[in-house]
Amino acid sequence: MTTLEHSSKIIIVGSGVFGISTALWLARSGYSDVTILDMQDTAATGYDPLSGTDSASADLNKIIRFSYGSEIEYQRLASEAAQLWDDWNREIAATPADELPESLREGDRKLWWNVGLLRMSCESEFGAFEIETLENMEREGIREFQFRSDDDADIARAKQRGWAHKLDPCRRQKRLGTHKAVLDSTAGFVYAYKSCAWAQYLAKKAGVKTTLDSVRGKVIDITSRDSRPVVHTADGSEHIADLVVVAGGGWTPSLIPEVQGLLETTAGSVANIQIPMDDPDLWGRFAPENQPVISWGSHQGKEVYSLPRDENGIFKIGWRKTKWTNFEDVRGRRVSVPRTAHVTEKKETRVPIDALNGIKEYIAINFPELVSLGISSTRLCWYTDSIDNSFVVDFVPGCPGVAVCSGGSGHGFKFLPILGREVVKILEGKGSQTVYGQMWRWRSSSESKRNGLEEGEEGPRVLSKQAMASEADWKFTN
Numbered sequence: 001m002t003t004l005e006h007s008s009k010i011i012i013v014g015s016g017v018f019g020i021s022t023a024l025w026l027a028r029s030g031y032s033d034v035t036i037l038d039m040q041d042t043a044a045t046g047y048d049p050l051s052g053t054d055s056a057s058a059d060l061n062k063i064i065r066f067s068y069g070s071e072i073e074y075q076r077l078a079s080e081a082a083q084l085w086d087d088w089n090r091e092i093a094a095t096p097a098d099e100l101p102e103s104l105r106e107g108d109r110k111l112w113w114n115v116g117l118l119r120m121s122c123e124s125e126f127g128a129f130e131i132e133t134l135e136n137m138e139r140e141g142i143r144e145f146q147f148r149s150d151d152d153a154d155i156a157r158a159k160q161r162g163w164a165h166k167l168d169p170c171r172r173q174k175r176l177g178t179h180k181a182v183l184d185s186t187a188g189f190v191y192a193y194k195s196c197a198w199a200q201y202l203a204k205k206a207g208v209k210t211t212l213d214s215v216r217g218k219v220i221d222i223t224s225r226d227s228r229p230v231v232h233t234a235d236g237s238e239h240i241a242d243l244v245v246v247a248g249g250g251w252t253p254s255l256i257p258e259v260q261g262l263l264e265t266t267a268g269s270v271a272n273i274q275i276p277m278d279d280p281d282l283w284g285r286f287a288p289e290n291q292p293v294i295s296w297g298s299h300q301g302k303e304v305y306s307l308p309r310d311e312n313g314i315f316k317i318g319w320r321k322t323k324w325t326n327f328e329d330v331r332g333r334r335v336s337v338p339r340t341a342h343v344t345e346k347k348e349t350r351v352p353i354d355a356l357n358g359i360k361e362y363i364a365i366n367f368p369e370l371v372s373l374g375i376s377s378t379r380l381c382w383y384t385d386s387i388d389n390s391f392v393v394d395f396v397p398g399c400p401g402v403a404v405c406s407g408g409s410g411h412g413f414k415f416l417p418i419l420g421r422e423v424v425k426i427l428e429g430k431g432s433q434t435v436y437g438q439m440w441r442w443r444s445s446s447e448s449k450r451n452g453l454e455e456g457e458e459g460p461r462v463l464s465k466q467a468m469a470s471e472a473d474w475k476f477t478n
């Protein structure tokens with residue numbers, strides 16, 4: 001472990017949620033020599049996936065939920081993050097437009113939207129998981145913010161609080177004669193790229209330095225000299241530091257071989273539908289004011305979600321039933337690595353046909369009015385999964401001065417404003433004294449079930465084993 005001083009030279013690899021939040025909190029905690037290296041110029045692109053940035057954090061929008069079932073520690077951290085998301089909304093509103101990151105100067109200048117999350121059953125009854133979730137919420141004293149679509153008292157409370165119009169946005173009861181759903185009025189979404197751009201702006205304001213460049217910012221190796229970590233970048237430079245924090249998202253397992261077995265790179269599947277601006281009915285119905293975030297058939301074998309249309313009319317739908325792997329040779333090892341639209345050598349903009357069909361089924365059943373529009377684009381979004389879906393933030397055994405900060409496992413974004421606070425405590429060596437330090441410590445699992453990581457290249461989720469959807473599949477056939 002490294003003993004940190006406020007003047008220590010700290011390098012962070014990666015400017016996504018995990019890297020930027022860490023940098024921000026280090027700088028705000030008094031560390032004066034913090035530099036972020038990234039192989040993508042996230043300052044120039046503003047993390048906008050449509051401008052060619054490929055990372056889990058560089059996305060249009062992400063779901064924010066504060067209910068975590070029985071995982072109380074994540075629920076508490078998410079609630080603390082909620083206060084900071086509110087603060088960020090207020091700070092942005094109070095900042096002159098010309099001082100803001102470009103994506104926040106025009107259009108929606110609000111990051112966090114409390115539009116509700118409708119957990120919709122795909123059957124005529126609730127699944128066991130939903131019932132358990134509601135019981136947990138009752139115990140935690142937060143049940144009053146949940147509205148069941150089939151409970152008169154809940155419907156009356158939803159009406160009183162202005163949420164009733166979001167209880168059945170798919171008009172399922174009228175069209176299908178059945179609708180079982182619970183609206184969580186505490187949840188919503190954030191504009192992901194705008195949030196990261198804002199966090200980067202705050203980090204720079206706090207003194208964080210950045211090298212965001214496909215050559216000078218690209219880390220190709222991390223070695224050690226005199227017990228100090230040395231970062232090698234693609235321009236041939238060496239950067240000797242006191243501490244290196246690797247927050248490389250889906251690229252982390254290829255940079256740090258030691259994480260193999262603890263972290264694995266996988267991809268979620270996403271599709272977009274372009275809502276036409278010149279159709280006032282659709283434009284209005286899919287706006288955040290009228291459309292909640294929806295999850296459909298969660299723990300019932302469907303695992304689809306959608307978010308309200310964004311300011312440009314993009315309606316995003318995600319399928320999380322299967323997370324794909326992609327094994328390639330990385331310096332003599334077989335490692336699952338991202339295969340993205342822009343950054344990686346082998347490019348990929350398609351998703352597997354199974355995922356696209358799952359998304360099309362969701363649309364056809366729940367939003368038949370969108371069928372004639374068809375899908376307008378698809379994307380694989382690469383994460384790092386850990387063996388137990390909890391983050392991994394700790395020093396790497398046998399690598400002096402090197403820490404890993406990753407393992408978002410598909411739920412890390414909501415913690416952007418607060419994550420770094422806990423990471424700094426771990427980097428300062430206080431991890432064993434904190435709840436999150438213990439949860440996110442370096443660990444292994446002797447059990448045979450390890451969140452799919454045990455499957456490896458032999459498993460069924462390997463991308464090369466899938467039939468991929470082509471543009472011709474974007475149309476719906478009746």
Ligand SMILES: Cc1cc2nc3c(=O)[nH]c(=O)nc-3n(C[C@H](O)[C@H](O)[C@H](O)COP(=O)(O)OP(=O)(O)OC[C@H]3O[C@@H](n4cnc5c(N)ncnc54)[C@H](O)[C@@H]3O)c2cc1C
Binds near residue numbers: 016037218
């Ligand atoms: C499909 C999908 C849906 C999700 N939905 C949600 C959600 O609704 N709510 C939620 O809370 N979370 C969600 N998440 C999870 C969340 O997006 C992630 O936990 C989080 O964004 C991970 O951030 P990161 O910093 O670890 O990685 P990334 O955002 O991937 O950032 C990694 C950065 O490291 C850089 N990098 C990598 N290698 C190198 C190198 N060698 N040299 C220099 N730079 C390097 C990359 O360029 C990149 O900028 C979702 C994730 C996915 C994929």
